[in-house]
Amino acid sequence: MEELKAPQPTMAGAPYTAKTLRNGIHALVGGNSNDGAPIVCMSGWPQTAEAFLEVLPLLGASHRVLVLDLPGLGASAPSSQGYSTLAISTLLADAVSSELGASTQYHLVGHDVGAWVAYSWAASQTHGPSLLSVTLIDSVIPGLATLPEYPLPDAPNIKLWQFSFNRLPDLPELLTQGRERELLDWLFDRKSAHPERITRAKRDRYVACYARPGGMAAGFAYYRAIPESMAQNRQVAAARKLEVPVLAIGGAQAAGEIMRSTLELTARVEESRYVAIEDCGHYVLEEQPEVAAREMLRFIAGI
Numbered sequence: 001m002e003e004l005k006a007p008q009p010t011m012a013g014a015p016y017t018a019k020t021l022r023n024g025i026h027a028l029v030g031g032n033s034n035d036g037a038p039i040v041c042m043s044g045w046p047q048t049a050e051a052f053l054e055v056l057p058l059l060g061a062s063h064r065v066l067v068l069d070l071p072g073l074g075a076s077a078p079s080s081q082g083y084s085t086l087a088i089s090t091l092l093a094d095a096v097s098s099e100l101g102a103s104t105q106y107h108l109v110g111h112d113v114g115a116w117v118a119y120s121w122a123a124s125q126t127h128g129p130s131l132l133s134v135t136l137i138d139s140v141i142p143g144l145a146t147l148p149e150y151p152l153p154d155a156p157n158i159k160l161w162q163f164s165f166n167r168l169p170d171l172p173e174l175l176t177q178g179r180e181r182e183l184l185d186w187l188f189d190r191k192s193a194h195p196e197r198i199t200r201a202k203r204d205r206y207v208a209c210y211a212r213p214g215g216m217a218a219g220f221a222y223y224r225a226i227p228e229s230m231a232q233n234r235q236v237a238a239a240r241k242l243e244v245p246v247l248a249i250g251g252a253q254a255a256g257e258i259m260r261s262t263l264e265l266t267a268r269v270e271e272s273r274y275v276a277i278e279d280c281g282h283y284v285l286e287e288q289p290e291v292a293a294r295e296m297l298r299f300i301a302g303i
């Protein structure tokens with residue numbers, strides 16, 4: 001894929017810079033490294049690290065923050081190990097360990113596909129001990145949630161159709177080439193309670209990332225790897241629960257109550273929390289950034 005440079009977001013007194021970590025992982029790095037433990041964040045499809053731009057200054061006031069582009073998305077290099085969430089989490093955990101130091105513990109946050117990766121990361125017996133907590137935002141973990149049976153009613157079909165479409169061989173690339181903006185606008189407009197908060201500048205950035213050669217294919221690869229990720233997740237979940245507290249956040253007009261079941265995945269239920277954010281669809285970080293950041297910081301402060 002051709003290199004696509006990220007914008008340089010800033011906040012008063014604390015600039016955020018783009019940085020390439022080990023394994024070709026692109027990250028937005030910044031915040032205050034003198035206070036709390038670092039926070040590592042991941043967005044999902046069809047977004048990039050810039051989904052966290054409104055949240056970054058709020059988290060960064062008291063924590064060092066790394067926001068990662070998933071392999072193959074945004075400005076990160078494609079994965080050389082496949083796109084199952086276990087493979088992706090291994091690549092990312094290695095990059096973060098190299099950046100922060102192997103002994104540094106940190107909090108992990110994932111939205112959408114980023115939440116799929118966050119679960120595998122937290123469940124890993126190799127990388128899980130590095131984590132202090134994990135926050136899963138508006139996403140069901142492949143293989144560990146009960147989904148509606150087909151055919152879906154219209155309302156859930158609008159939110160879930162991409163799980164089938166994106167897994168098809170070749171056809172998604174053929175149908176979306178040159179029409180990336182139309183697809184992304186459709187998703188943002190219909191899966192959010194406040195589509196206007198996903199600004200034109202943000203949408204332009206996302207379109208630029210996914211319209212470049214291989215951009216859409218890399219995004220679809222995560223969905224095509226769902227069967228492999230499901231098998232991995234079920235094997236882990238049958239053997240053990242997560243050993244870190246979990247914050248489950250759902251947009252009230254999106255995953256909402258479904259996210260409550262995520263707390264069943266951790267052995268530390270008493271320290272875990274479920275939050276439904278009102279007046280919010282799927283794109284929680286952009287629709288309600290102040291509320292999302294407040295809930296994350298409140299949860300992290302209690303760890």
